[in-house]
Amino acid sequence: MDYSTEELMEAKRQIDSTLHKLRETIKTLESKENASRYKSQITLAQRRVKAFEIANYFIEKEIAGK
Structure with missing residues (x-):
């Protein structure tokens, strides 16, 4: 699934x-x-x-790759 940078940042903030x-x-x-x-x-x-x-790690990795 593809998530926008904004969605990933909000998920990270919530986590x-x-x-x-x-x-x-x-x-x-x-x-x-x-x-x-x-x-x-x-x-x-x-x-x-x-x-x-762990979830945060993968979110950060995904954000860095965008």
Whole structure:
């Protein structure tokens, strides 16, 4: 599929915003008194961060190639 540069930039902006929120969520959960209680939520958030970082990489690569 072909996406315009504007569409790719907006997707990247949205991903960056979500990444920021996820990273803050991880910090919050890890700082809780009984952080081990939130282990599954922390793991899920970390996996989502990694997935969004990969998506961002490919979006940046696509933008650079245009």
